[in-house]
Amino acid sequence: MAIETLRQLQPYHLDVLTEIGNIGSGNAATALASMMNTTVDIAIPTIQLVNYENVASLLGGKDAAAIGISLNISGDITGMILHVLHTDFANKLVNAFYPAQISTLSDVSAMDMSVISEMGNITSAAYVNALAKLCHLFINISPPESHKDTIGKILDQSAATMPQMGEQVMFIDEQLKVGGSEIHSSLILMLEIDSLKILFDHLGVSY
Numbered sequence: 001m002a003i004e005t006l007r008q009l010q011p012y013h014l015d016v017l018t019e020i021g022n023i024g025s026g027n028a029a030t031a032l033a034s035m036m037n038t039t040v041d042i043a044i045p046t047i048q049l050v051n052y053e054n055v056a057s058l059l060g061g062k063d064a065a066a067i068g069i070s071l072n073i074s075g076d077i078t079g080m081i082l083h084v085l086h087t088d089f090a091n092k093l094v095n096a097f098y099p100a101q102i103s104t105l106s107d108v109s110a111m112d113m114s115v116i117s118e119m120g121n122i123t124s125a126a127y128v129n130a131l132a133k134l135c136h137l138f139i140n141i142s143p144p145e146s147h148k149d150t151i152g153k154i155l156d157q158s159a160a161t162m163p164q165m166g167e168q169v170m171f172i173d174e175q176l177k178v179g180g181s182e183i184h185s186s187l188i189l190m191l192e193i194d195s196l197k198i199l200f201d202h203l204g205v206s207y
Helices: 011-036 052-058 087-094 110-135 151-160 193-203
Strands: 040-042 046-051 065-075 079-085 139-141 145-150 168-178 181-191
Touching: 011 040, 011 046, 011 110, 011 168, 011 181, 046 052, 052 151, 052 168, 052 181, 065 087, 065 110, 065 151, 079 087, 079 110, 079 151, 087 110, 087 181, 110 139, 110 145, 110 193, 145 151, 181 193
Parallel strands: none
Antiparallel strands: 040 168, 046 168, 065 079, 065 139, 065 145, 079 181, 168 181
16 A cells, blocks of 8 residues: 555664664764864764654753754655754854854854854755665755754744655664764655655655
8 A cells, every 4th residue: 555644664664764863974974074174973863753743842841941943855765854853962063163162052152153054055965865766866955944943843943844854754863972972963854745746766665
């Protein structure tokens, strides 16, 4: 029976998505290390399919402050990549380029957001390139859009731009060690259900 919802995915489908997530996260960590000119080690990421309405709780709650970097995916498949970063990540990233003290969202300047957005652009491109190469697909990403707000509002903004999004998304939880400091990053991959079918078809995985 054809897949009409992510709930119909079988364990072997999830294994494929997990492997894609692992490869993409590794490439993104390599790109981040090059950008920051320092060593970046990444533990095996936790990857799971979750209801979009439950993502906020995995990120610390809908009222927690965060920075969201969103990029639209187009080409052979369509969807969105959303990075959600807390201030400790932003502080470490920005200080790789110039001295700054980021403790709250109000400390994040326009220049800081430019650096953070470029990080989202570089790591997303690395992730998408890995996906495109593995699946033999043409995939493009839009320039990043950045948001400083509560997690709930960041997620609401992203959902509003994807009316065809399924109820479930792929949630990638990453633990990074950057220059000896441990930081946390989360990435949400949202694909339209038809794009999932295309993805599996190009991987030779039946559905």
